[in-house]
Amino acid sequence: MNDLLQFLSFSDPNVRFVTIGTMILGATAAMVGSFSFLRKKALVGDAIAHSILPGVCLAFMLSGSKDPLVLIVGAFITGWLSLIIIDGISRTTKLKNDAAIGIVLSVFFGFGILLLTSIQQSGNAAQSGLDKFLFGKAASLTQYDILVFSSIGIVLILVLLLFYKEFKLISFNPDYAKVIGLPVKFLEFILATITVLAVAVGIQAVGVVLMAALLITPASGARFWTHRLGTMIFIAMVFGAISGFFGSFISYVAPSMPTGPWVVMCLSFLTIGSIWFAPKRGMLAKYRVQHQNQQKILKENVLKLFYHIGEKENDFHAERSIEQLLKTRDLRPTELKKGLHLLKSENTVRNKDDKWLITAKGLNEAIRIIRLHRLWEMYLNQRLKLEPDHVHNDAEAIEHIITPEIERQLEKELNYPTKDPHQSIIPYIKE
Amino acid sequence: MEVALETHNLTVSYNRRPVLWNIDFKIPVGQITGIIGPNGSGKTTLLKAIMGLVKPSSGYCKLFDQDLKQVRERISYVPQRESVDWDFPASVMDIVLMGRYKSSNLFKRINQSDRDIAVEALEKVNMLEFSNRQISQLSGGQQQRVFIARSLAQGADLYIMDEPFVGVDAATEEAILNLLTEMKNQGKTVIVVHHDLQTAKDYFDWIVLLNTRLVAVGPKDDIFREDLLQEAYGGKLNVLSKVGDLIKEKGFSVRERK
Ligand SMILES: Nc1ncnc2c1ncn2[C@@H]1O[C@H](COP(=O)(O)OP(=O)(O)OP(=O)(O)O)[C@@H](O)[C@H]1O
Ligand SMILES: [Mg+2]
Numbered sequence: 001m002n003d004l005l006q007f008l009s010f011s012d013p014n015v016r017f018v019t020i021g022t023m024i025l026g027a028t029a030a031m032v033g034s035f036s037f038l039r040k041k042a043l044v045g046d047a048i049a050h051s052i053l054p055g056v057c058l059a060f061m062l063s064g065s066k067d068p069l070v071l072i073v074g075a076f077i078t079g080w081l082s083l084i085i086i087d088g089i090s091r092t093t094k095l096k097n098d099a100a101i102g103i104v105l106s107v108f109f110g111f112g113i114l115l116l117t118s119i120q121q122s123g124n125a126a127q128s129g130l131d132k133f134l135f136g137k138a139a140s141l142t143q144y145d146i147l148v149f150s151s152i153g154i155v156l157i158l159v160l161l162l163f164y165k166e167f168k169l170i171s172f173n174p175d176y177a178k179v180i181g182l183p184v185k186f187l188e189f190i191l192a193t194i195t196v197l198a199v200a201v202g203i204q205a206v207g208v209v210l211m212a213a214l215l216i217t218p219a220s221g222a223r224f225w226t227h228r229l230g231t232m233i234f235i236a237m238v239f240g241a242i243s244g245f246f247g248s249f250i251s252y253v254a255p256s257m258p259t260g261p262w263v264v265m266c267l268s269f270l271t272i273g274s275i276w277f278a279p280k281r282g283m284l285a286k287y288r289v290q291h292q293n294q295q296k297i298l299k300e301n302v303l304k305l306f307y308h309i310g311e312k313e314n315d316f317h318a319e320r321s322i323e324q325l326l327k328t329r330d331l332r333p334t335e336l337k338k339g340l341h342l343l344k345s346e347n348t349v350r351n352k353d354d355k356w357l358i359t360a361k362g363l364n365e366a367i368r369i370i371r372l373h374r375l376w377e378m379y380l381n382q383r384l385k386l387e388p389d390h391v392h393n394d395a396e397a398i399e400h401i402i403t404p405e406i407e408r409q410l411e412k413e414l415n416y417p418t419k420d421p422h423q424s425i426i427p428y429i430k431e
Numbered sequence: 432m433e434v435a436l437e438t439h440n441l442t443v444s445y446n447r448r449p450v451l452w453n454i455d456f457k458i459p460v461g462q463i464t465g466i467i468g469p470n471g472s473g474k475t476t477l478l479k480a481i482m483g484l485v486k487p488s489s490g491y492c493k494l495f496d497q498d499l500k501q502v503r504e505r506i507s508y509v510p511q512r513e514s515v516d517w518d519f520p521a522s523v524m525d526i527v528l529m530g531r532y533k534s535s536n537l538f539k540r541i542n543q544s545d546r547d548i549a550v551e552a553l554e555k556v557n558m559l560e561f562s563n564r565q566i567s568q569l570s571g572g573q574q575q576r577v578f579i580a581r582s583l584a585q586g587a588d589l590y591i592m593d594e595p596f597v598g599v600d601a602a603t604e605e606a607i608l609n610l611l612t613e614m615k616n617q618g619k620t621v622i623v624v625h626h627d628l629q630t631a632k633d634y635f636d637w638i639v640l641l642n643t644r645l646v647a648v649g650p651k652d653d654i655f656r657e658d659l660l661q662e663a664y665g666g667k668l669n670v671l672s673k674v675g676d677l678i679k680e681k682g683f684s685v686r687e688r689k
Binding site: 038169172182223227228 | 503510514516522541567
């Protein structure tokens with residue numbers, strides 16, 4: 001707890017730097033990754049991330065320096081090289097794209113590990129810390145590192161803003177973009193370049209192994225919350241930033257821990273949360289809608305009971321016992337009681353002890369449902385030429401769905417009928 | 432006859448295997464032309480070759496007697512509806528506005544006059560009330576109309592549409608047809624890929640009958656002849672497809688290199 005407070009107070013300037021830096025890295029990766037996600041190129045990000053390792057090692061071996069600018073040049077070269085090779089393999093051989101990605105990823109990564117091991121054994125005094133590229137160690141970043149990476153991150157954000165509408169089009173419909181003469185190759189080149197750069201700086205926080213998660217997971221979580229591309233990217237960036245924040249916190253309170261796995265944990269948490277709780281698209285929302293529909297159907301069916309008995313006995317306002325209601329329709333007693341209590345809370349039925357009666361409001365509602373049912377039966381019978389004995393079950397389901405507009409349309413098309421195919425009266429609400 | 436589209440000796444292959452052989456025809460300006468042929472006869476491929484999306488292995492296309500590059504802004508393409516993922520996060524308006532993107536002004540923002548044009552296009556296809564609807568929530572016919580609206584927003588002279596009548600209900604079909612007629616009355620040229628013979632005669636003025644090779648081209652009354660239709664829709668051209676297979680297997684190219 002104390003750790004958290006101390007961390008949050010930002011009293012240590014280094015903490016401040018590292019935190020803001022990793023948040024920017026996370027947000028940048030999420031932003032660029034949104035387009036990888038939409039273009040269904042999630043695996044490509046993974047390949048780039050793994051292919052960057054040998055580049056970093058080679059840059060270090062050749063220059064002997066850990067200057068982030070030098071390392072990024074190396075990272076950039078092998079990152080791009082991997083893209084070119086993947087493209088070449090899938091264009092000239094029979095191998096599918098995913099196979100090409102798999103090959104490039106493992107070959108580059110294997111080579112990277114080889115180089116990394118040999119650097120570590122060389123006893124070079126400056127080598128310590130290169131292994132952070134595997135799983136990430138946010139807290140070990142220097143202020144200079146952070147400055148460089150954040151600047152790159154900000155440049156990437158600007159580039160994306162500049163090409164936003166073009167990137168949107170080539171993600172949705174690249175053929176159309178080509179046809180109207182957009183320089184699609186050039187735009188794809190820019191997009192690939194900022195992806196490589198975002199990965200190259202992002203691995204500082206999470207390491208190569210888990211970098212793909214930082215690209216793709218925020219976007220896939222954000223997709224649940226919105227249908228707008230701009231909003232989706234924004235939410236993804238917030239997710240990325242939050243997990244960056246979390247990663248640097250872990251790095252700070254548990255210095256021996258690698259950052260990457262924790263960042264990914266945090267991201268997974270956010271994404272799974274989105275899958276469950278997002279409005280409309282989330283599982284809970286879907287479940288709630290289903291539940292509400294079921295309740296609506298139950299309530300409407302119970303109201304119809306009162307109407308049917310009333311119709312038969314020519315008295316809509318008499319009290320009915322549970323037994324009488326149950327006899328009219330195949331309903332379980334528990335369901336019926338649940339329905340009655342739901343209706344009571346809406347003042348559409350009332351009860352005196354065990355006797356239930358329908359209120360004026362409830363009767364209007366029942367009339368509406370019966371009307372829809374019989375109108376629909378009429379429609380099926382007249383328009384679809386279904387036999388009268390075949391229309392009931394269908395109408396049972398549709399009566400709960402028909403909206404007032406469709407109702408009006410039905411009436412008009414059927415020329416305001418008064419009787420349904422079974423010669424029952426189609427009731428109207430009397431004003 | 433003023434020519435809107437000319438293909439000259441066009442041959443197109445996928446992985447060396449030709450799917451269009453020596454296609455050679457001209458289509459007049461100001462008419463509604465149907466490109467008709469059975470499934471897999473290369474209709475989509477022909478459009479893609481015209482629009483520069485696949486490279487021909489030989490031959491060329493001319494639009495208004497010029498290369499595509501020079502007349503790009505006068506041409507509008509409506510791809511097959513299934514060619515995109517409709518789960519993309521965008522609204523109907525977003526998609527129609529794409530019709531206003533131009534290569535000549537890459538960084539230009541969308542402005543109010545673009546929006547007005549998009550609204551007008553949506554109105555024409557009767558989709559204005561859906562302008563804020565998410566595209567993932569559209570029916571097939573509505574998707575098709577959104578694509579047509581995007582194309583209208585471009586304000587072109589020649590419209591090239593891939594199967595706009597597939598998977599739409601009768602009402603939408605009629606609406607699209609009226610729209611095409613209206614466009615024709617304004618002097619626009621419309622080329623439509625279609626695979627249903629039944630309706631083709633009512634829809635089009637000119638017909639290109641295609642089955643891997645050009646079967647016939649001309650005013651519809653000349654084309655709707657039993658023998659020609661039989662030729663296009665009847666049996667497969669066995670020798671032709673066998674040779675195609677051979678070319679692929681043996682690694683030849685369709686044309687000898689000089
Ligand atoms: N990208 C591709 N790679 C390889 N072969 C292809 C490709 N696209 C199409 N083909 C082949 O080319 C032939 C023509 O295809 P095309 O899509 O042009 O036909 P179509 O007339 O549009 O058919 P449909 O009516 O089904 O849309 C088919 O045999 C198809 O299998
Ligand atoms: Mg096709």
